[in-house]
Amino acid sequence: MEEKTSSTVIKPRIANVKRRECLELFDQGFGYKKTAKESGLNAYTVREYLRRYKAGDLSWAERGRAENM
Numbered sequence: 001m002e003e004k005t006s007s008t009v010i011k012p013r014i015a016n017v018k019r020r021e022c023l024e025l026f027d028q029g030f031g032y033k034k035t036a037k038e039s040g041l042n043a044y045t046v047r048e049y050l051r052r053y054k055a056g057d058l059s060w061a062e063r064g065r066a067e068n069m
Contacts, residue, residue, distance in 0.1 A: 014041065016063070022046055023061045028055050 018039055025035040032050040036043040052060050 008031060014045070016061075019049070019063070022049050023058070024052070057067045
């Protein structure tokens, strides 16, 4: 019998410091491309952060805060 293996890719969490950096850049009027370049994060991730930021949802900026303290 052939054994099946899982090919699940686990992505590392983005540090809260990087998320807060994005938040600060958005507050300064930066767009997602410039913010991604400045923070070193993927543009697609930052674009999603910006969409949520504009909608008034800041939950992404504080994710896992208690465990990182």
